[in-house]
Amino acid sequence: MRLHRLDLTAFGPFGSTQSVDFAELSAAGLFLLHGPTGAGKTSVLDAVCYALYGSVPGARQSGQGMTLRSDHAAPGVRTEVTLELTVAGRRLEITRQPPWERPKKGRRAGTTVDKAQTWLREYDAVQGAWKDLSRSHQEIGEEITQLLGMSREQFCQVVLLPQGDFARFLRADAEARGKLLGRLFDTRRFADVEKRLAERRRAAETRVREGDADLLADAHRMQQAAGGAMELPDLTPGEPGLAEAVLVAAAVARSTAREQLTAARCRLATAESALADADRALAGVRERDRLQRRFAEARERAARLEERSGAHREARTRMERARKAETVAPALEMRDSEDTAHRRASRAERHARALLPAAFEDAGAAGLAAAARRAAEELGGLESARRAERRLTELLGEHAALERQERADEEAREDAETWLAEWDGTRAGLRDAIESAQQAATTARELDVQRDPARQRLNAARLRDRLAQDMETAQEQARTAREDALAARQHWLDLKEQRLNGIAAELAGGLTDGDPCAVCGATEHPAPARKVDGHVDRETEERALAVHQRADERRAESEQRLGGVREALAAASAEAGDTPTEQLAREADELERRHTRAREAASVLHDAQERLRRAEHEHGIRVAARSEAAVRAASRVGHRERLDRERATLEEELARARGEATSVAARAAQLERSAALLTDAADAVRAAEDAAQRLKEADARLSDAAFRAGFDTPQAAADALLDDAAHRELQRSLDAWQDEEAAVRAVLAEPETAAAAQRPPADLAAAQRAAEDADRRVRDAASARDAAARRCTELDRLSARAAGSVRRLGPLRDEYDQVARMAGLAAGTSADNERKMRLESYVLAARLEQVAAAATVRLRRMSSGRYTLVHSDDRAGRGRSGLGLHVVDAWTGRERDTATLSGGETFFASLALALGLADVVTDEAGGVRLDTLFIDEGFGSLDDQTLDEVLDVLDSLRERDRSVGIVSHVADLRRRIHAQLEVVKGRSGSELRMRGTR
Structure with a gap:
């Protein structure tokens, strides 16, 4: 990566537009960025980082882009940073504008906020022009990160070399070094491996503990089933040997339970044999007691029979007379029956004659029957008239129904007409x-x-x-x-x-x-x-x-x-x-x-639709009703005429038939009543005459029967008769006496009963107590046998369940042992990990060893061959090892900690470490070439000779076609480095000036 040009507008301390030609500065290989404190030297580096990543380094970051805006900028000037650079053989231009609160346009008062904007352009060498690539923040960020091959933190560490950070790195402990190296080399995946192994170990341990807890719970259940006779292992879930101890204890409990079951079965067999003997003895005692009580009861019954013997003889005599009187009983019953019939027939005759007219008071049965026949003949002649009268009644009903139907149809027709009109x-x-x-x-x-x-x-x-x-x-x-x-x-x-x-x-x-x-x-x-x-x-x-x-x-x-x-x-x-x-x-x-x-x-839509539907339905009904009423009215005309003709004919016939009576029915009722009374009277007269004759004959048969039975008079025979209840009671008494007498004789004649009566009285209570004791012993023995059998069954079931749990726990415990060993090795807690080095620390130690080797090349030159940086994986105190850093002093031949270096020694050691780290991170990022580096402060602690050596090392970077920018306010550097970028501050904001470039 090589920087070409940087343009700043209203950024940080720079109120106006400032430009930096890095191409001209880089031509000298080594250039100086200087200025007074607070002028804005670091803001130039912030602008480079902001252009590339959209945020500034480290603690200078801010969540609000508007804080990047210069306080010296005019209200109408927008903050903007433009960086031109070459990376991966491509020349790019990045322009970023943070959010901006600007005044509203026109005459409107107040301000408004414009969103942040970003542009990415690429120079097309063939066409000699810039072409737009993207305006998306996310796309540009991903593109720049992919081209540079490093994150913002890595860029700030290897391109903008903060010497204060590396001085702290030299004096830091292993934990602090691990954090910095972890951010630079992204070893989170190794930390994730440690975390994953720890999680798997905890999960496996949890499953093993849960399995052991279930197994131990089954062991407690077996102890309860064994009645407390089982000894549990003194182990907790997760401890080795728990499964074997539980299985051994279960085997001992099962063997003990089976021995107890055998003993319980023997005790039960003995108790059952004793119970059988006791039951047989109790049965014998009960039988003897029964026979003795039977003999005593028979003797008592015989005594009671002797006391009632006189009454028994009287009853037997009475029964014999009653049996003789039973031969006269039919004649007595016949005479009583005929006498009753005669009195009833006489009363009926008197009642029937009382209902007849006076003309029939002395008439005989024949005269009364002849009069009844004459009335019946006249009644038969009225049958046709009665039918005509019933038909006339029906005709009147039909005529009235026609009138009602006519009125109803007329009303329905008028109602339908009225409704249809509306x-x-x-x-x-x-x-x-x-x-x-x-x-x-x-x-x-x-x-x-x-x-x-x-x-x-x-x-x-x-x-x-x-x-x-x-x-x-x-x-x-x-x-x-x-x-x-x-x-x-x-x-x-x-x-x-x-x-x-x-x-x-x-x-x-x-x-x-x-x-x-x-x-x-x-x-x-x-x-x-x-x-x-x-x-x-x-x-x-x-x-x-x-x-x-x-x-x-x-x-x-x-x-x-x-x-x-x-x-x-x-x-x-x-x-x-x-x-x-x-x-x-x-x-x-x-x-x-x-x-x-x-x-x-x-x-109301639904209600209106429903009312219309009902009205249309009603309209159809009304039209049909009107038509049906008209049809019915036409059919009633002919029917009414037929009814009128038939009515006139019937009325003439009835006038002839009823005579002086109000109606034919009334005349028929008179004749029916007269014929019935005459017939009833004739029958009553004949019945009375027949009853008197039968009573006379019954008296003669009764006198003859009483004489043959040995009674002086019929009344004596009647007195000797017994009714059914008395006869049954007397016979039952005689039969009971005979049955009781026979039963007593039979009991007294039984040999076993007589023999039992000669023996001593039976002790039934003692025999019952003995049988109950034997039965209780049998129940106790059976209960003990059942409990022992259930104990064996339950122990077998729980033992099989525990054995299954042990088989399932085997693979889980093997998995846990393997995972725990791997997790312990990765976390540095295992005894096999002698140096207690974590996996992430091991990877970082390898990186630190590479950094120390790369830094030593420059440190030896800066220190005239005196100092060498070496990596140490020795443990520091009780902590973990792997990230130690020592310096070897060639003058003394001793190795000491980097924290013992002096101020100047710390500076060039940290500078060498920073340059070495830049080389290693660059290689790690995929070999992206870093042609421009910045070193921020720290040179004021060096003497002249050391400063010359450090500058020689930095100047040697030009051999690899690199340019190095030193950020410092040390005055001696302004004499030694000719290419300079000066930051001048003033009340209206800072300005950038270039000096010593061609």
Whole structure:
């Protein structure tokens, strides 16, 4: 990379346009950039870095591009940096303009902010003209970074060599050196490898611990299943040997559980045998107790039978008489039945005769039957008349129905006619309502689209008005801050000028006879300058400077606030326009009202459409109803005439049939009632005569039956009879006596019962207690056997689960061992890493070794062969090794730390280190040639001989066609280096002047 030209406008301390011809300066090979402190020497290097990367180096960076602007620039001049250079065989021109707050054009008050801009052009040697490549910040940044092959940090370290940084690098510890080298050589990928290995180690360790924790949890479960008889290993998750210890403990627990199960089974078999013996003994005792109680109960029952023997004989005698009387019972029942029938027939005869006319009071059964037949014959003749009467009733009903239908059809026809007369107007009104609602819906949609823009514009207008007020306040504050800053700056400059005018008196105040003057070197001071009234000392000037700086900070803050308000106001004004807020509010409210009215009008659309559909349906129904009513009216005319003719014929027939009765039905009812009464009376007379004859015959049969049964009178036989309930009760008593007597004899005759009665009483309670004790022992033994079986099953299950966990943990533990070993090696914590060197430190150590070798070539020449830089990977104290840097003194043959170098030695050692680092980074970046280098300050600490040697080394860089720019204010360098770029400062800003170039 070679620089050709740099143009600055309103940048840093340079208020006007300044140009630097690097091509002319580079022709000398070595040139000097000098000027008083604060004039802007470093700002020239900042401009180069800003042109290439869009930002300035290191701590001079700023997030706001407007801070790069010169305070000396005129308001209408924009800050701009243009750099022309050759890189990778291409001649390029880069122009950058940071954001700029400029006055508004025309007569408008205030300021506005222009965005940052960048241009990249390339010189076409064939056509002899520049061509545009890009105006995109991102594209230009990527293009420059790719061509240079290094980041901004690397460029600032290897092209703009900051000697103070390398002096600190020489004295720094390994951690600080690692940070710098890591930024230059981008070893983040190696740090990422360390981090990735550490993460994998932690992840693997977590999985192993989780697996061990699960295994240990299974071991605790096995201990619980084993009833606490299992001893757990005294190990924590993650410790080696845990899996083997758990499996061994599980095997011991399973063996113990199986032995316990065998013993429990033996105890259960013994208890079951004892229970069987106890059950058999209990059964025998129960049987003997049952027989003894059976014999005792039989003896008690026999005694009770003997006590009731007299009553039993009386009952048996009564039963024998009742059995004899049962032969007379049919005759008794027949006589009672016939007597009851006779009384009932007599009552019926009297009742039937009472209902007849007096003429039939003494008539016999034959006369009554003849009269009934005559009435029935007359009733049969009225059947045809009754049918005619029923038909006449039906005709009257049909005629009334026709009248009702006619009235209903007439009403329906009139209603349909009335409704249809209004149909055209109703349909037109509904269609008009639908059309109006549809138009309102369309209007609502159109207004809805306009509402949001109107509201947004209104909000923007309100924000515009508020920001306009804020703008006035911010402008006033910014104007006041600028005036205060200018006044403070002017006051400080005035005081500084007064101090410079009286600086001789201030220097004279420190003169002592015999001591050399700091200005002329004389030891005699015959006429020292004296302070005049109003003399300004250094403290007064510094206070004024502090006041100026605070005022300038307040100015920058107020201008920044003003810029923010101005940008927001411009955005709000662009959106709201110039329309007053009140008008926009009225327009927005009117839109809302119109939209609301349109929505309300459109809301009836569905209801109107539904009413039209229902009205059209009703119209069809009304037309059909009118037609159907007309058809029915025509059909009723003929039907009515037929009904009238049939009615007249029936009325003549009924007049003949009913005679003096009100109706045929009434005449028929009279005849039916008379025939029924006569028939009932004839039947009642015959029934009474038959009943009297049967009663006489029953009395004769009863007397004969009682005599044959051995009773003196029929009444005696009746008294001996028993009803069914008494007979059943007496028979049940006799049967029960016989059954009880037979049962008692049978029990007393049983051999086993009689033998048991001769034995001692049975002790059932003792036998039951013995059986219960045996059963309880069996249950306890079975419970113990089941618990032992469950323990074995659970231990087998948990052991199999633990074995599976151990098999799964094997590969995880192997993976963890490998990853942990690799992570420990990479992090420098492993015992195998003897020097405790991290992977990133190892890579940086290799780079540092290359840098030390490249720096030694120049350091030996600067120190006349005395010093050599060497890399050391020894550990420093308890820290890690790998980034040590020592210097070897050839005069003493000893190796010492670079922190022990003196000020001058530190300078040329750091210069050699910087040049060596530039070579290594250049090679690392892909061999991009760096034809222009800058060395910033540090030469004031060298003596003349060392300075000559350093300049010879720098001058030797021309052998590789390089140009080196030295940034320094050392006066001796101005005599030694002829090609110079001087920075001259003044009240209107600094200027650049070139000297000693051809």
